[in-house]
Ligand SMILES: Nc1ncnc2c1ncn2[C@@H]1O[C@H](COP(=O)(O)OP(=O)(O)OP(=O)(O)O)[C@@H](O)[C@H]1O
């Protein structure tokens with residue numbers, strides 16, 4: 001009796017299983033029969049395609065930016081040089097008349113030029129720095145005096161650009177370079193008396209009025225000194241503030257008030273921090289204008305709220321159970337923070353700090369307010385020396401209409417972007433390497 | 439300061455005369471509120487010296503809350519308010535002048551959820567002894583770590599990777615690591631919140647052996663959802679229900695001849 005019953009139920013159950021249900025499919029085809037399934041699949045596809053489309057658009061803008069900068073700037077890393085037969089005449093050297101020596105050798109290359117205007121055009125083939133180069137050669141090796149030798153001398157900025165980019169027609173038409181100059185350069189190029197060399201000057205010099213002599217060394221060092229001051233001030237202040245607010249302060253309306261203010265500060269336009277620095281650091285404290293010290297202190301104000309927020313987020317990401325574990329072992333609140341919470345939050349804190357430093361590195365507006373926009377040709381030696389930074393240098397050169405500064409601007413941007421990429425890579429490395437998985 | 443010294447004196451007295459039914463910890467009219475919800479109602483419970491006290495009861499009845507009162511871990515819970523008294527060796531630990539740091543070294547705790555530090559396994563065990571200066575040198579520390587890990591039956595599994603992070607262990611291994619971490623600090627009272635919830639029968643047996651071993655010297659409070667375990671390891675049992683103690687007393691008595699119907703039902707598996 002019971003057995004029969006059991007069998008019946010089994011059969012009944014089998015029947016239930018065999019009954020067709022819309023949720024059980026015989027095949028796993030990508031083109032299902034049910035309309036709602038097709039709709040679902042289409043939805044998935046649509047979402048994926050939208051994402052890819054957005055990324056392509058972003059990538060297009062990035063690529064055109066990079067291409068634009070690169071095509072304008074790559075030529076700044078080379079300079080054109082002219083091979084000159086220089087006669088180191090003793091009496092001219094005694095008179096310090098190096099300019100005369102250059103002029104003589106140019107006239108020797110292209111004899112028969114009498115017209116004053118033509119002469120001036122001929123002399124301006126060569127960089128104005130040429131006499132200094134000769135002076136240096138003589139200083140280093142006095143035995144050249146009285147002899148004649150071939151010397152590679154940098155061409156002037158206009159000639160250099162003309163030669164590098166082969167814009168004969170364009171240059172002629174724009175009047176930057178004259179017809180006879182074009183003829184000379186073509187001649188020099190044909191006889192292999194012109195060459196392109198790596199432009200070490202760009203990395204060895206500070207700013208200059210002459211495009212072919214302008215370099216990024218002073219502004220790069222200025223940038224790093226400014227950032228150093230900025231880190232030294234913002235890092236301890238920001239991290240200590242965040243630790244106190246997150247780990248020690250009792251939650252009250254006052255801490256809420258502080259939190260709201262910090263969040264607001266992070267959104268304040270950067271130029272306002274420049275004005276603040278101007279009125280406090282320069283006018284009240286009387287710190288030296290346009291120095292990397294003041295620049296760093298202004299940038300520190302700028303990134304302080306960002307560091308506080310990043311640090312608090314990193315601290316919040318440490319599970320409370322870890323704090324309880326340490327406290328239950330009899331660790332004091334300070335020990336809990338410095339042996340545990342802070343250590344585990346450090347990768348997150350470092351990532352935040354580095355990213356905010358990248359922001360400070362590229363900041364221009366507040367530095368204009370405290371006078372770092374002045375023309376500074378010398379490399380700053382101390383933190384109180386007048387200095388400028390890379391982005392400010394870019395700003396200065398971009399405002400210079402001279403043809404030679406266009407490529408310098410783009411090249412300086414390339415240097416700036418290289419540092420940015422390095423900083424961001426460092427942030428990624430730290431996150432990958434030290435991140436703690438809970 | 440004076441009061442602390444008094445407490446010290448009282449404690450030594452207590453330990454000296456620590457007899458069979460000596461009371462190590464005692465709660466008096468202990469009530470706990472989370473914001474405005476009362477989680478514990480007027481709990482009066484004695485915890486005997488060098489005995490194992492088991493806390494049993496259905497989920498959410500307030501066992502963990504009660505346990506956190508014993509070493510003031512409730513101080514860390516936001517919105518938690520405690521009234522009444524908890525005495526350790528006769529001294530009310532909820533007085534204002536109590537050094538909770540010293541208290542927590544004396545009253546160690548194993549949490550319900552394993553929470554190892556993301557430091558190395560070695561560091562996990564060594565941390566407590568280090569901050570309390572319980573060891574003199576590195577060799578002593580090495581020996582202590584090894585001994586402690588052996589006691590919780592974890593040594594064989596981790597001996598060759600002591601520098602791996604504690605969080606890389608399996609759930610059950612983490613639980614044993616947390617027990618090791620708690621007892622390495624040499625507490626006098628050990629609070630264990632479901633120490634065997636993620637352990638296999640062999641590891642559970644090891645922990646129960648450990649509890650029996652610790653019982654010689656320490657006072658142990660253990661929360662468990664396994665009636666068999668409570669019966670096996672404990673000397674006294676307290677049955678919690680909805681924030682009240684329904685019944686507390688000798689384990690044999692509670693399990694064999696409970697006075698209350700609720701206790702009988704719970705132990706018999708009728709609810710909870
Ligand atoms: N942090 C908290 N905030 C608010 N309420 C809480 C908090 N912790 C516990 N409670 C409440 O207190 C009551 C007792 O919780 P408790 O964690 O002590 O239960 P338990 O007996 O340990 O349960 P289990 O066996 O599931 O661990 C529960 O109703 C819970 O909702």
Ligand SMILES: [Mg+2]
Pocket residue numbers: 501502503550631
């Ligand atoms: Mg619990």
